[in-house]
Amino acid sequence: MDVNCGELREAHIGNDVTLHGWCRYIRDHGGKLFIDIADKHGITQLVFEGAAKSDAEKLGREYMVEVKGVVNKRSDETTNQKMPTGGIEVAVKSLKLLNKSKIPPFELIEEKEKFLANEELRLEYRYLDLRRPSALKRIVFRDKIVKSIRKYFWENEFMELETPVLVRDTYETGSRTFLVPSRSNKKTFYSLAQSPQFYKQMCMVAGIEKYFQVVKCFRDEDAREDRQPEFTQVDLEVAFKDEAYIEGLIEEMMVRVFKEALGKRLKTPFDHLTYAEAMENYGSDKPDLRYANKLVDITSEAKKSSYNILKRVAENNGKVKAIAFSGAKYDQKKGEISEAYMLKIIELAKSLGLKGLTWLYVKNKSMMSEPMSISESLKGVEKELLRKLSPKDGDVIIIGADLSERLLLDVMGKLRKEISQKIGAFDSDYRFVWIDNFPLFEADEVTHKLKPSHNPVTAPTDATLKLLDSDPERVIGKQYDLSLNGEEIAGGSIRISDPELQRKVFKIMGMEDVAERTFGFMFKALSYGTPPHGGIAIGLDRLVALLWGESNIRDFVLFPKNKRFDLLIDGSPSEINPKRLKDDFGIAFIE
Ligand code: ASP
Secondary structure: OEOOOOOOOHHHOOOEEEEEEEEEEEEEOOOEEEEEEEEOOEEEEEEEEHHHHHHHOOOOOOOEEEEEEEEEEOOOOOOOOOOOOOOEEEEEEEEEEEEOOOOOOOOOOHHHHHHOOOHHHHHHOHHHHOOOHHHHHHHHHHHHHHHHHHHHHHHOOOEEOOOOOEEOOOOOOOOOOOEEEOOOOOOOEEEEOOOOHHHHHHHHHOOOOEEEEEEEEEOOOOOOOOOOOEEEEEEEEEEOOOHHHHHHHHHHHHHHHHHHHHOOOOOOOOEEEEHHHHHHHHOOOOOOOOOOOOOEEOHHHHHHOOOHHHHHHHHOOOEEEEEEEOOOOOOOOOOOOOHHHHHHHHHHHHHOOOOEEEEEEEEOOEEEOOOHHHHHHOHHHHHHHHHHHOOOOOOEEEEEEEOOHHHHHHHHHHHHHHHHHHHOOOOOOOOEEEEEOOEOEEEOOOOOOEEEOOOOOEOEOOOOOOHHHHOHHHOEEOEEEEEEOOEEEEEEEEEOOOHHHHHHHHHHOOOHHHHHHHHHHHHHHHOOOOOOEEEEEEEHHHHHHHHHOOOOHHHHOOOOOOOOOOEOOOOEOOOOOHHHHHHHHOOOOOO
């Protein structure tokens, strides 16, 4: 009988079996040679004696073999309770070498993973890295989630369709695109789709009504630790439905994924915050609600205090915000949250652009500081601050002040996350939150020109549509983002279905010319009786990593690129012969 390497148990004792696998761990004990043979299912111990042993002596690590033998019970001393196959071994009668192997560049034995080779080496040999059970487990987990998502949408009568990848270079998310030269039309280019956005909208124009796709997206963004230039989204689009329908759909999908992939029950509905509430209370549009602490406005108290820096900011229309961190257990010298740590926080704030940050701690129900002059200058408003922040003994308080509220909220949000993580006071494993009511536009910090806060196809809310001409910055979009534990995992919107309104939105951003040139095909499509529609996209790589409980998305991508976006298994990107570029594509390098 053909069996895999993780299958045999004591019930199989006496059976003749055939196994295929890699020789993972070889031990020669004189009279007997033991080899742990491995495949994706597990490991089985083989025993070679006599003639079989002399054949096996030629085997090396990761050689691929076929063996035939009989299943025997292991002796009491060699039984290994920790291994599923640890009660048996296979006495080999015949051995066939299927393929030799070079010595692998790093250990593939699970027990030796403590000494895991560096990531670059593992990425170069990712096909070997994936032979490690714990690397493969993450990919199996991804597959489980994808299957669960697909089944859910199929059952809900969504059509799974494929939109084009080679598309027009256009303005969508504000990210850069990868360009692909066309050989048949020299000096013209395709762009690799940043997302199926326009094409899924065209599905709605076509009357498909319910579309979904597990789809690769390509964005030529700056290389960063937690990004991949090609990543996977679960994209969907529906006609005739509103925000509540799409949010409900995603919540039910998550319930299903949690049940099938994690065996956990997820509570719905998820929390909701408006963008303004999220920024005001958490300093982030993807707040981590596992931490209870919030930003509290103390501008009026700062104005009344004798703490000069805070007072001055408050008097000059700036803002002053405080956060009390419960459970900090401040200890000047020995604590996790010590004076040295808080001084590092001040440095971190400075590096993020916030100069006005101070900190205090609470002892005997009073606010204390190092040096004492800080708490003394706040004495006059201490009562009010204690009432607003309700800290307990041992808690630390940070106070930030800046003339730019945007900067202040942003940095305080980051510090909230940093200090909360250090304290480790989580209130549950998974906290989802929908953020909605985003402004439709945001002003570019440098040029002050308006740009879409998400993407240009988001429809304005009915209530704020009338502000489009008079006060565009106050227009709210029908946009909804979903965050999980402080990471954005999905974003979508109800779209503009009227081509004239779509034109107007581009015009407000001063982009009407670019839009006609690059987006004309969408104006055209929208002008044929487009049904009202909306959709969302879920970042699959990040979702899988978060559900597993890790942050490195590369471990959840089959063949990931490294931090510099190199694909080390094939050495791309690689140079292309300039002659080929010229002859095939009509492109010449200009140095
Ligand atoms: N196209 C958007 C994105 O890729 C998602 C959406 O609005 O559906 O971010």
